[in-house]
Amino acid sequence: MQKLLLTIVFSAICTLSFSQQNAYYQQSAKYKMDIDIDAQNFTYQGNQTLTYTNNSPDELKVVYFHLYWNAFKPNSMMDQRVQSQGKNGDSRLQTNGISRLASIPKNEEGAQNIHWIRQNGKDLKFEIQETIMKVELDTPIKPNSSTTFTMEWDANIPMQIRRAGRNNREGIDMTMTQWYPKIAEYDYDGWATFDYIGREFHAPFSDFQVNIKIDKDYVIGAGGILENPSEVKGYEPNANIKTDSNNKATWKWTAKNILDFAFAADRDYTVETFTILDGPKVFYVYQKSEKTKLWEESKPYVTKFFQLMNATYGKYAYPSYSFIQGGDGGMEYGMCTMMLGEGRSLEGLVGLMVHEGGHSWNQQMMAYNESMRPWMDEGFTSYYDDLIMHQLFPPKEAVANPFVNTINSYVNFTKTGKEEPAVWLGDHHDDGRAYSVASYVKGELFLVQLGYIVGEQNLSLIMKEFFNQWKMKHPTDRDFMHVAQKISGMDLKWFQHYWINTTKTIDYAIKDVKYDKTSTTITLENKGSIPMPIDFSVLTKDKKVVNYQIPMNMTHIWKSKDIYGDFKTLDYWKWTQKEYSFTIPYNKSQISALGIDFSQRLADVNPADNFIEVK
Template identity: 40%
Template sequence: MIQKFISLLSFLLVSCSLFAQRPGYWQQAVDYKMDIDVNESTFQYAGNMTLKYSNNSSRALSKVYFHLYLNAFQPGSMMDYRLSNISDPDARMTNNLGTKEKPQYQSRIATLTPDQIGYQKVKSLRVNGTDATFKTDGTILEVTLPRAIAAGETATFEMTWDAQVPEQIRRTGRNSKEGVALSMAQWYPKMAHFDDYGWHLDEYVAREFIAPFGNFDVTIHINKDYVVGASGKLQNPLAVKGYNKKAKVQHKDGKATWNFKAENIHDFVWAADPKFVVDSAKSQGGVSVYTVYIPSSAAVKENWKTALTMATEFFDFCSTRFGAYPWPTYSIVQGGDGGMEYGTATLVTGGRDIKSLVGVIFHEAAHSWYQHLFGINETVDEWFDEGFTSYVEELAFQQIFEKKGAIETNPVIAAYRAYYKLALSGKEEPMSLLADYYNTNYGYSNQAYNKGQVLAQQLGYIIGQENLDKTFLKFYELWKFKHPTPNDFKRVAEDISGINLKWYFNLFINTTRTIDYGILGVNDNVIQLRNKGGIAMPIDLLVEYQDGSKELFYIPLREMRGEKPAENFSIYQGVKRTVLEDWFWTNPLYQVKVGKAIKKVTIDPSLRLADVESSDNVLTL
């Protein structure tokens, strides 16, 4: 008995070590309490913040930094110059002074007048009761502390600031094209992220974010006729408009007070408009989903009603496949200029057809996993955020909206086709490039949203779909509410599958090499294969014989140091599977000898191998 206990204990210790997080892992923490007084007629507000910042690193910090995102919406900002100098600027942020054939783009930021620009002006800042020195440099506030924050210490910041909400140009702003008065994203001085790599001080040029997890307690004073949708849970629904039929709006000097709280998120958004209506439903898993939108027509109202029902199904689907949604609420709020995710909420444009509306809601809600549960550094690993989110979105959309039932083989084939177009365009850059630095928006968006999906789906081809599904759930278990890197996801996939994946993640992320296999021919029942690309891969080779039988030959890659298990796809049902000797990347040629007359040979019938030239992947004799 004692020996059995020791054996069991040893097994558990080994199992835990296999799935352990990085040794010495730590992360900073924030606790915001903010009070905002809004003047909706001037689109300005006064802010008051108390922030508790916990330094969980081993370093004393003599400086800290805040992001002042609204400062980007000023003529002469880095965002303004970026719009003026990139070859394919975002159409939402520019005016075309030329023609469609010969465009001449003008940054919309460049034309903003002083009463249209955005700004955040810090008026006072104290740390642990003592005045701190600070200066603003673009969208970054640099704070020199009166005394360093020691390792393990929590400091209290007290800040007051004035702000002006810019014209709606990107994500945040006033008077959107759909008539939303205030879309309040990136609206507060936000503590910059500090980790093993140091401070992340990216100037805001319209890409995305990284921030520490923390708690938010936000109070908003605004005209009593306005309805507010926001991150977190509304604390006083009976005192404000829209959330409860029994509410009696309480106001002082014509203003109502709204209070929202949220725990363990890393961004907070809100939007406000007097035309907003609120609807809600609860998922089977207990998530209260709110929609806050302008019912501009009967069709729009019906679309939002349908989308709300599907949104509750979405949270149940994702909780099963990717880990339980851990917050009590999620708010879908009309606003912004497209769709953008925030902690427990999203802003989306609402005047869409039902397919578009459900699609954008599913995408932004999927970010609750691949961004907000895992505080991914989107400025560095944007594909890990957008690509994996798009993968989740597509699986859910096909099951819930299109009602396809069980999805086999490759559900994200459209992303593969977009990636092939990018890879052959001459505009592809490595996915490891910092998000801000892509030469084109075309290159950025296709590698982030499409090649990122390909990486995830093709990983299932390498390690097996069942192992991929297990990887997603184990990754959730280990890394929720933390800041994992792609390498952490790779390690979980390796531990689950027993397959080495260094070669795959390195080549597919850090290079623009492509995958290209072909069938050279068949001679005396010997199939000749060739690797014509720059990335070696394992091969599933389906052979159909003249007698009507089939055989699946699996050729592992030597670098894998392992094999994927047989997969239970219908295309392989009743098909004999034969595992061959591994193929190594230094030899471009490989032969498969069979014992019967061949009718047809197919490389990867599941279409998950991202082969950029597949015309020679099928040979019929």
């Protein structure tokens, strides 16, 4: 009896320990910063107090900070990567295959020079490793406890090569993104200490209180709440600008529970605002001119964008959002987007706003580790991008499926032989185009193919439930699959493995059709390497569409409905079996056409053999 009791107690302790080690947690930080900018010389002085809370079950003896601007100089890791990739790399970092970083003048290099860092008042040892700063703690941070770091540094604002920097090509003076020593994220996978090579970012949710001193003639746009609009330029018509002895104004910004604090500064900014019903207050901060006249026309489209995202995915969590002219293309940050402003067309400008604004859901509120899983962030954002742009700018020719162009882009790229798996780390793709297809295109088609498998109604439920469960957290693909399988009832692990971890492709074909007096027998063939359930349709002479579902045994449960029409379910197709035959009660005289996937959602790399027109 005693032995049995000991066994039960030991088992309970092990179970409790396991559950504690695997329970979800997330770290948090609170920044208080005072920044003094020398606008003439493009430098600034910084002081920071950071309260960091360790909600993990682990004792932390070291912490890590990101110093992103250290990448913007000759012979940095980013420069070396661009040089080694040549014309296969990121085109924005090169000119004719030659790295733009290699020729940055010394006075325009990026630099974040740490003077000192202290923990609870005690000096700490630190080591700068390119864009990562390793800090040895005086006192380990125990689980469920907090500590305070103070830090002083100065920085040189780099030439704008990628996202951040001075004097962008549209004439914006300063784009201040990833500009401060930023504590790295710590989670079940350990510290997220990826070197900055030019791709994406990851951080804990944090609160910010940032005071920025700058020449009184500057206007600042930022992701946050401006606490003293009446004391600075641009936000109130009768502002009484307060200055110090150096003729500088102090901008006081706050933000809660965001991943980063970004801002841009220019003397020629105009600030415009409008409020969306049941949505955020939107700020446009840009140089108003003939070249940016489309910003005014974009406002009703941006309003509709926020309303559609709130309805289809989940409600935007923050009180405001700023679109700021300041980047090299577009990039999302906490409560704001930095973007080029001189749009060539209204649809192009709105498309940029929709994509970058869409990252507020799939990056800012659903804070994936982009360095590890860029396909979730970029892909899921691109999915809603196409879905919403299809509604904002309906195509001239009626097309039911808004993802047709994305599928065609993917199919064409598979023929180049350059495809790389989406599971690869963001900065470790060998080819810039391969990275884009893996992250943006295959990430988007992950959801399109999932909708094809489980039904569009189920996909909509999956996305809403995923957002409700994981907003303001750091979900992984495993968390997404848990929700997808629970709602659909299907086993979907095989699909994620094939689509994300491999470059295998879908290729089905109609191999044979035999007509009888009262029926037709069709033989399909799986010529590809990814098995899929199949939707098959018949168009009758009297213009009726009859749909059939051929399930695949690996899902174990079949979809029960789909928005593309009712269907009859046939026997399942074993994934090990290359051919499948079935008979339909229509003869040749009754059929106009038949084929695989009339909805054109299936990412089949050779769709030409999927359809037959019956004459």
